Amino acid sequence: MTAARDQILARIRAANAARAAGDTPRAGDTPRAGDTARATGDADSAYAALPRDYRRAHHDPASTDIVELFAGRAADYRAVVERVPSGAVAAAVARILQARAPDTDGVPRFVVPGGLPPEWLAEVPDGVELAGDDPPLSSAELDRVAGVVTGCAVAIAETGTIILDHGPAQGRRALTLVPDFHLVVVRAGQVAADLADAFARLDPARPHTLISGPSATSDIELIRVEGVHGPRNLHILLADTGASS
Amino acid sequence: MTAAGARRGRPAAGGQGPHGSMPTYLGMPAFPEAARAALADSQLRRNLAHATHTIREKRARAVAELDDWERLRQAAKAIKDHTLAHLGTYLLRLEENVTRAGGHVHWARDAAEANAVVARLARGAGADTVVKVKSMATQETGLNEALAAAGVTAIETDLAELIVQLGHDLPSHILVPAIHRNRAEIREIFRREMPDAPAGLTDDPPRLTAAARTHLRQAFLSAKAGISGANFAIADTGSLVVVESEGNGRMCVTLPETLISVVGVEKVLPSWRDLEVFLALLPRSSTAERMNPYTSVWTGVTPGDGPREFHLVLVDNGRTDTLADPVGRQALRCIRCSACLNVCPVYERAGGHAYGSPYPGPIGAILSPQLRGIADPVDASLPFASSLCGACYEVCPVAINIPEVLVHLRARVADGKRKKIISSERAVFQASGWVLRSPWRLRAAQRAGAAGRRLAGRSGRIRRLPPPLSGWTDTRDAPAPPPESFRAWWARTRGGASRGRGNGQDGGS
């Protein structure tokens, strides 16, 4: 195994050295002491000098309502998007969960991850059951629930994307994958204008899921079909401080 | 079974490059013969024409939405070139960060080594069945066949890959591997091969999709090991990125206890922030969306969330040979978006199978001969599977100059042979290199070429060219140059602006 590693790295060195020297590669090339440290430093300074004259955002947050942009773009993917004042989130959650009941056998059961703000669930009626994930539900149990309610980490206005980092209020990845219905509450302040701002807000050490509309395929005659393996229904509740519904 | 299908064979170990190998599709004729069979298959041509034209127009709209597209493209090219120039540094950094995050890194020089590592890991995880998300790297190594030989069943979970697998077929497009199948054919495959297909299954795409969902659900929920590729591997964080649409990728990288990702060494990117460039370019180029439905990003293992074991297998398989070629190495920038397939007039007519490798279309024509070498007649014929119209270069999000590499590889093929017939071919290629360096000369040459139609008989094929080109037409029919070249058509319509196609482009048979 280390033989494979060493040989691949040697081939790379030879290929790149030959290119630098305008020469043909010599497979036997060996690095001199200090080459690794120098190569690392060279790579980092050359990387810093790469051209990046593309736009940080394609819509200027100063002159565009990026929350509205997000709502429109997410809806383009046939996610259901509702914009509500933050004080009305509880009522909207209750209404949306109850509306799923007819699609369920018996009492509809929704998973709620740890850390979900309790006030979002304050008005959920008796006919709807909420289940925590502690201890963790099995995949088979997740397959039987009616849906899942979460928050998110960041959203991207330009592309209509929500990003989960699977921290508090979002749950481990399986929670938002196996159930067929996903209700996600996005706070207006979580909406980034574009990719650059969104990625800068994230912690790369965490697992992430970027979601742009419900699961989809175009594999049969390029006809778009919503709903394959991920949740077939994505409902986004955009909680807006101070905005009217 | 289509006419082209009758010629298809199962992939098998074949075509050895100096270091790389991937299955040549056995029984596969070299490109000209395979393409001729595909051209005669009208069903295949209808499917392909419909699909490529639809996606071509959608892509043009998605790209036009970003007014800095060219700057994004140049940034992506610069990042990839930089990474390749410091590839060793970034791979070591990736290894260090994946390991620090609790993952294990393996290195494989060729396909056989990669397959052996994966088979050992899958068996070690106690898996007799693994769920797989579409991955070009594992198609390239022929992993499924190798796993089967080791007693492990691989289930393809991408809808199109499932159609291909159940149809005992081969993929024909990078993004839409079953692009050569229409809904009626897919229904027949499901009815025949899927034991749990619902009675009375119609050919309605949503019904077919629902049948696949039901069929695969139990496999996802019970699989012990998942196998993926990766679109990007981030050196400075150790993160892996899988871009997809259906959710099968999320299933494969989330639910099994063990995850094995097989990734070509060229997939590494220096830094997390590079995603702001590549995730802007890839979905728009690939599925013509602002963003694909799902992207999974993970870094090593996360306690209590997802697989408990993560293995990254870094694969060379001819990539370092490609890196050593000063012209050809740009093919390693490829992010497998498939935009070049969708605009290619040769791909549209010949179909993906004619390229005899998991990488079809323009990118396949420059990648397969480099990864596998040009000893095999299939590979040696691939650099000729192009009209050098340049449409692929124009749409490529990482600005790979595919025509330049094609001309370069043609010369290499010609250098490799010393037959009389080749020497006149060589003269043509040197001339085409000269012509290609100048768009003006190219246009002029194509206008002159249209005059060549007068040489063609009623079949639309030139049977015999004057010397020194006669050596070439002695053994093949040269398609008559179209009255309007692809480039002229492109300049007139910009590809997406009109559905109209140049008259008579169908040249021959």
Ligand code: SF4
């Ligand atoms: S060569 Fe360019 S256009 Fe073709 S698949 Fe690769 S990245 Fe896409």
